[in-house]
Amino acid sequence: MRAVIQKSFGGPEVLEVVETARPRPLSREVLVRVRAAAVNPVDAAVRSGAYPLLGEPPFGVGWDVSGVVEEAGPGARFAVGDEVYGMPFFPRAANAYAEYVVAPSRQLARKPASLSHVEAAALPLAALTAWQGLVDAAALKAGDRVLIHRAAGGVGHLAVQIAKARGAHVTALASAARHAFVRGLGADEVIDYRTTDFTEAVRDADVVLDSTAQGARSLQVLRPGGMLVTILEHGDAELAAAVEAAGRRFAGVSVEPDRAALEAIAALVDEGRLRPHVEETLPLAEAGKAHELIESGRVQGKVVLTV
Template identity: 50%
Template sequence: MMLDRMMSDKPQMTAIVRSDDGRLSALQVARPVPGPTEVLFRSAAAGVNAIDWKIRATGDIFGTFDPDLPMVLGWDVAGEVVEVGPGVTRFAVGDRVFGMPRFPRPAEAYAEYVVAGSREVAHTPQALSDVEAAALPLAVLTAWQSVVDTLRVGQGDRVLVHAASGGVGHLAVQLAKARGAEVWATASARNHDALRDLGVDHVIDHRTELFEEVAVDMDGVLDLVGGAEHAERSVRSLRRGGRLVVVPSPDDIPSRDVLDEAGVSATWILVEPDYAALEAVAQMIGSGTLRVVVGDTRPLERLAELHEIGATGGPLGKLVATIG
């Protein structure tokens, strides 16, 4: 079946494909065709996320990829609609869109063309370039679903965001600040000034300070670092009744005994497509209350370099591959 797709007489496109040993290479594959309620768009840029290089390194951790098809990673996309399927009412050919289709099922965003459900993408704000738009979806939806939907951050809350200079973190601190919170953040010292510029009230150098001794009586903690020890330390930053959201793995959630003793709750979150949240984000960008930082860009054929930068600790913000 893989050979059939690679040799199809359908229109072709270039995609970046993961081989069994984890290498990435360009391959000609059949261009997708939109079905009912779907749109096909020509991709201009694809965001790069930690989940991408984790799957590249370890394989299909969600069990959602078809082993008989080329494995094309990537979820963050931005581009221009070139075809709409039956029943689509939200978009027309020529519209600029951005989104995170299908996660955690394959979206195959590392390619020249992408198909998405029309309610998995949103109109790209005029204020954003395609590169900036591609940097947003997975990161900002993770931040939104953590800060707004799960922690329910509100006026006067004290919130701690770990790894605040990363793709999710630098957006999460802005969302918390926009909702009236007092925001604390951990990050490398080189990114402290940039985080203060984004509105963070208190920045902690995780290499020289024990955050659980500096940030105390927090109403909520967003742990984007991972590891059971880190999550248990985060519990010590919470007030009784506070809540911890852990993103990297459900295995990081502290034991029930630890949570009960501290009088707090904790949950793991896996991001979901959400066009309504993307539209809310677009409004915030338009009003200037939220901005996305692009840390580095490379052409799609140099995608492996972006994976290496991200996996070893990159600059503030998101990494984006440009297409075409």
């Protein structure tokens, strides 16, 4: 099979397509014929060595996949021909930029029926991050006021929709060029973070979803007892202590595979309440270009590789 690997840390040019052996599923695992694989900022950070999650190269990159079960090991939850999606193994290597991926069947869910494989692949890592932060950690409920950073980005644009599906009042931070897009997702208020200091514009938020490493500043807009959910600073003990000392709550989210959440996300999609936005699709051989797009910081929604 064809797969993208890297033999050294570096820029997007270190990604190369090679021929390698097709993996075989073990008990309770499935072999998935990948139709699409999404590209996330963490992929680029791992590739560059900025976030050496997988140790030293060589290794394959990527986690988000959508495809069709080609082979099922004994006891697997799916049968040959089932359409599935997920984010297997994270934070261990999944080698998702490939024609075939092996995954534990309990780390996958049935693909939302209303989505293409390209759209479904755009969901797992970003949607699970938003879900595990807003639903699992913050227990977001109807009437809560939530502030979402980077609301036009991969995690942010899904977080806005998940929060609205929970009945929350959403204040979104995005550049002026993205305001129409974010309002179209259902945001109640949109603030241009480039011209307005959000700490002066927002007050008494019940929840802040921070994907920008601005936890200390985000703390300023929370009501007493409110919760700071942070993605990039999830292991920051000093920040956690400061939040708690201020009479607020802290939740650091490091995303993990979650079949139940994937099923809930798929249900929202098929009910018409959640839709991923794919800004660009590229073939597997152009994984390097996909990483360039992700690292530009200008992507609205997601970039997906077709396989």
